[in-house]
Amino acid sequence: MSRDRIPVYPEPGPNEMRDPMVRAELKRASVWFGLAIAVALVVLLIQPLLIIFGGLVVASMLDGGARLLGKVLPLPRQVRIMIVVLLVIAFVAGTFYHAGMEIAQQAEQLRETLMVQAQHVAQWATDMGLLQERSGIFSLAQQVVGSIGKVTSVVGSVIGAFAALLMIMILGLFVALEPRIYERGLQWMVPLSARDDFAVTVNAMAVTMRRLLAGRLAGMAFEGIITWLLLSIAGVPMALLLGIITGTLAFIPNIGAFISGVLMVAAGFSVGNAEGFWAIIIYFGVQNFDGYVVIPMVARRTVDLPPALTLASQILASTLFGVLGLALADPMLAMVKVLLERESELAARDGGSEDDGDSPETVEAEPSPG
Numbered sequence: 001m002s003r004d005r006i007p008v009y010p011e012p013g014p015n016e017m018r019d020p021m022v023r024a025e026l027k028r029a030s031v032w033f034g035l036a037i038a039v040a041l042v043v044l045l046i047q048p049l050l051i052i053f054g055g056l057v058v059a060s061m062l063d064g065g066a067r068l069l070g071k072v073l074p075l076p077r078q079v080r081i082m083i084v085v086l087l088v089i090a091f092v093a094g095t096f097y098h099a100g101m102e103i104a105q106q107a108e109q110l111r112e113t114l115m116v117q118a119q120h121v122a123q124w125a126t127d128m129g130l131l132q133e134r135s136g137i138f139s140l141a142q143q144v145v146g147s148i149g150k151v152t153s154v155v156g157s158v159i160g161a162f163a164a165l166l167m168i169m170i171l172g173l174f175v176a177l178e179p180r181i182y183e184r185g186l187q188w189m190v191p192l193s194a195r196d197d198f199a200v201t202v203n204a205m206a207v208t209m210r211r212l213l214a215g216r217l218a219g220m221a222f223e224g225i226i227t228w229l230l231l232s233i234a235g236v237p238m239a240l241l242l243g244i245i246t247g248t249l250a251f252i253p254n255i256g257a258f259i260s261g262v263l264m265v266a267a268g269f270s271v272g273n274a275e276g277f278w279a280i281i282i283y284f285g286v287q288n289f290d291g292y293v294v295i296p297m298v299a300r301r302t303v304d305l306p307p308a309l310t311l312a313s314q315i316l317a318s319t320l321f322g323v324l325g326l327a328l329a330d331p332m333l334a335m336v337k338v339l340l341e342r343e344s345e346l347a348a349r350d351g352g353s354e355d356d357g358d359s360p361e362t363v364e365a366e367p368s369p370g
Contacts, residue, residue, distance in 0.1 A: 054171075059175035255314055314330075
């Protein structure tokens with residue numbers, strides 16, 4: 001069939017949208033629609049995103065350990081990462097091997113102590129007229145424990161937490177072994193014109209993350225060891241377990257310290273008033289020394305986050321994202337702080353260059369430690 005006999009209609013159809021105003025409005029609507037979809041996806045996928053961010057936190061810890069190890073051992077990066085992983089596994093396994101039975105016994109004793117102390121508090125509240133029925137709390141607790149659905153839910157939560165922790169560890173190990181691959185992939189997603197500033201921002205975030213986590217680990221070691229030693233000297237029972245709990249919860253400032261303090265005081269008063277008051281003195285002594293001496297010294301070389309802002313971020317993150325959000329609140333706040341500071345620097349630089357008519361000055365990345 002000849003092409004001359006095929007009818008072709010030259011008039012524009014309704015789907016061509018040749019009007020510039022219609023095309024501009026369509027692009028604008030597409031941007032807002034895409035932004036709404038992105039926000040919805042973030043809300044729906046917040047748990048996987050938190051797991052990925054947790055993997056980056058673990059990768060920063062391993063990277064910091066490898067850099068520190070590289071100062072004394074000039075080995076390939078992958079070898080240093082594996083050495084750090086093996087040292088961590090050896091430390092955890094050795095601790096539970098030598099003190100595992102003691103920790104298990106103290107954990108059971110701590111549970112019983114908390115139940116007894118809670119009963120004493122309920123009795124005191126009943127005597128003061130704050131509670132009408134003394135057995136109300138314990139009957140409710142027995143109902144919760146005896147409920148099959150609740151127990152199943154708790155077991156499922158524990159399994160889910162363990163699976164999430166395992167995925168975080170694996171992601172962190174993969175990222176720490178070959179970080180350049182993922183950094184290159186991120187830069188490929190950014191236009192060439194903004195790639196230099198993006199690389200500097202990512203480097204600043206990485207340095208800040210390493211410094212923050214180094215300070216957190218130092219604080220955890222200090223609080224855990226000092227609490228264990230002082231509680232042992234004061235005769236407070238379960239000193240080893242309380243030291244481990246205090247050191248672990250020190251990763252979460254403010255809230256973690258409050259929880260460990262309640263456990264210490266409850267364990268102290270379970271033996272006698274003297275041990276209880278010693279537990280209170282040790283708790284406030286360690287926290288004040290850590291807050292006014294250790295943290296400021298560490299913050300000069302790491303990241304100084306305002307306490308009120310840190311607590312507010314922990315409350316918001318725990319409310320929105322649960323326990324995992326609470327644990328990752330500080331790293332997220334530090335990253336947001338770095339991003340806002342970099343945006344302020346870029347805005348000041350671009351504004352100054354426009355006013356002066358000069359070319360934008362080059363922003364050099366801060367050299368990474370090690």
